[in-house]
Amino acid sequence: MASRLDNTIARIEQTRLWRSIFRSGTGNSTLHRAMAIQQNIFLHILPTKVRRRMLDLSATWYLGTLTLGTFVLLVVTGILLMLYYHPSVPQAYTDVTDLRFVVSSGLFLRNLHRWSAHAMVLLAFAHLFRVFYRGAYRPPREFNWVIGVVLLLITLLLSYTGYLLPWDQLAFWAITVGSNISSAVPLMGDKVRFLLLGGHQVNANALLRFYVLHTVILPLSAVFFIAIHFWRIRKDGGLYVRQSDPLRKSAAQGEAAEESVAAGAGKEEA
Amino acid sequence: MSAEAKVDAAEQEVSRREFFRKIGIGSLGVAAAGTLSFTYRYLSPNVLYEASPIVNAGKAESYPVDSVTLDATSGIYLVHVQEGFFALNAICTHLGCLTAWKADLGVIACPCHGSRFSREGQKLAGPAPKSLPWLKTWVNDNGEVMVDRATTIPPMQYLRV
Numbered sequence: 001m002a003s004r005l006d007n008t009i010a011r012i013e014q015t016r017l018w019r020s021i022f023r024s025g026t027g028n029s030t031l032h033r034a035m036a037i038q039q040n041i042f043l044h045i046l047p048t049k050v051r052r053r054m055l056d057l058s059a060t061w062y063l064g065t066l067t068l069g070t071f072v073l074l075v076v077t078g079i080l081l082m083l084y085y086h087p088s089v090p091q092a093y094t095d096v097t098d099l100r101f102v103v104s105s106g107l108f109l110r111n112l113h114r115w116s117a118h119a120m121v122l123l124a125f126a127h128l129f130r131v132f133y134r135g136a137y138r139p140p141r142e143f144n145w146v147i148g149v150v151l152l153l154i155t156l157l158l159s160y161t162g163y164l165l166p167w168d169q170l171a172f173w174a175i176t177v178g179s180n181i182s183s184a185v186p187l188m189g190d191k192v193r194f195l196l197l198g199g200h201q202v203n204a205n206a207l208l209r210f211y212v213l214h215t216v217i218l219p220l221s222a223v224f225f226i227a228i229h230f231w232r233i234r235k236d237g238g239l240y241v242r243q244s245d246p247l248r249k250s251a252a253q254g255e256a257a258e259e260s261v262a263a264g265a266g267k268e269e270a
Numbered sequence: 271m272s273a274e275a276k277v278d279a280a281e282q283e284v285s286r287r288e289f290f291r292k293i294g295i296g297s298l299g300v301a302a303a304g305t306l307s308f309t310y311r312y313l314s315p316n317v318l319y320e321a322s323p324i325v326n327a328g329k330a331e332s333y334p335v336d337s338v339t340l341d342a343t344s345g346i347y348l349v350h351v352q353e354g355f356f357a358l359n360a361i362c363t364h365l366g367c368l369t370a371w372k373a374d375l376g377v378i379a380c381p382c383h384g385s386r387f388s389r390e391g392q393k394l395a396g397p398a399p400k401s402l403p404w405l406k407t408w409v410n411d412n413g414e415v416m417v418d419r420a421t422t423i424p425p426m427q428y429l430r431v
Binding site for chain 2: 040070173176179180194195198199200201203204205
């Protein structure tokens, strides 16, 4: 049974259609494996070779990947919420209550969006602390640290702009206070607040501007910087691991030879 | 013309390539500055559909003496005391929350960060940097009290009605 399935898969992989999409084909050679990564648009920003120790839970706790996971979850749930939400003063609040009480699965999607947002902020901070205390921000990764700080700011701005959208008392006063803080910027503070709100008060213009920021401008900038962030991991020599990190028993057996080679050649880690 | 002067002139001369390069970069700079100013002006609305700063507070008799009345929609206090009538901005000078009159304590208090003001708007406590400003008031032809929220006046200038 299994062999028949394998045969079928092998036959599909030989078809002209398949080969027109996945040009590298299959094969067990290192070159084939590298090309399978390099020639796939979704995978090409990842390193073609990864040392097993980089993928250990202890190396990163997967905090960056988990942050990306929450971001993907937020994009998916956010797009679904957009189908019921109107960013207008008479409708915004009732649309949110409709999502909670009337729309099927609306409560689940809205809560998933909200909790993922909290989780993303928490995970982004945890990721930054982890990178900081491991010293993984040091050269050659110093520029990627800066990209990471930009991504943290985008994450916080996404949280802030999303906070206004339910258009309840909490949202209104939070944005009133927050936008007044922005007017403390020297010289241009009042202008910044005026541009942010599209007026002098938290009103219809502010709701629309925050909606556009929250659903278009900030997510697009996040995707842009995430792409740079991942590409830089590859260019800066992969995920950070310390030479002195002890290998776990199970991983060590298959990797002893590889590690000794890496220790000799991997001077960039030192 | 001496040979030295000729060399100087040749050094100062701009080649055709350099000239067009400068023209090109310069016009890109002008276009970028134009785009920036265009974007900035587009993002600043010229017409705002916000409430008028001038508020009609109605007849003065409707406010009993020694009373403080909050108009939450326009964010002002209408205070009627023995000395006369005055209007206070009810928006906290700290971060813009709407304050509330606490009749039992005789103070104006901000729910957001705990600033407190006297009935005359004088800052008593809290993170607020300034006292609540007094607003310009006058009586219109129908005998109604008018308040201009955009114009502040020095405190203790009572409107006698």
